[in-house]
Amino acid sequence: MFLINLQGKDSIYEQIRSQIEKFIKTGILKPDDKLPSVRSLAAELGINPNTVMKAYQELERNGYIYTLNKKGVFVAGLRDMKKQKDQADALKILQTLKEEGFTKTEVVSLLEKVYEEATC
Numbered sequence: 001m002f003l004i005n006l007q008g009k010d011s012i013y014e015q016i017r018s019q020i021e022k023f024i025k026t027g028i029l030k031p032d033d034k035l036p037s038v039r040s041l042a043a044e045l046g047i048n049p050n051t052v053m054k055a056y057q058e059l060e061r062n063g064y065i066y067t068l069n070k071k072g073v074f075v076a077g078l079r080d081m082k083k084q085k086d087q088a089d090a091l092k093i094l095q096t097l098k099e100e101g102f103t104k105t106e107v108v109s110l111l112e113k114v115y116e117e118a119t120c
Contacts, residue, residue, distance in 0.1 A: 004045055012047055016055035024064055024075055031077040035065060038073075062088070 004015050023029040035041075038056060042049040056073055059065045063084020066076050076084075097107055 002041070002045060004047070012045075013051045013055040013058075016041075016045075016052060017058050020055070020059055021064055029075045031075050033075045035073040035075065 002016060002019055004012055006012070008015065010018070020029065020035070029035075035056075036044065038049050038052045042052045045052075056065065056067075060067060060073075063076055063082075065073055067073050094107065102110075
């Protein structure tokens with residue numbers, strides 16, 4: 001299922017991550033499909049399990065997959081992926097505001113203004 005180029009310019013974990021993302025986006029992997037365990041994929045590819053774990057962690061952080069303890073790793077639904085991406089985008093904006101010197105009170109005030117306008 002995975003094609004890893006050990007001599008390629010991209011790291012192995014990036015290759016795994018990008019291939020899983022591509023499989024999800026093209027519909028090869030569907031929501032709630034189970035992915036191979038970290039150990040089994042690492043053994044299949046002949047690589048360190050930490051490499052697979054790093055790819056899975058990044059995919060989970062970006063909302064592509066989710067983990068259920070003692071059950072495995074699964075593909076997230078499209079709605080979940082969009083929500084995770086939107087949250088990441090919002091966090092980037094909030095981080096930028098903080099770096100630009102906005103106080104927490106000022107940011108909360110802006111949020112309240114947005115929500116007040118939305119209810120009008």
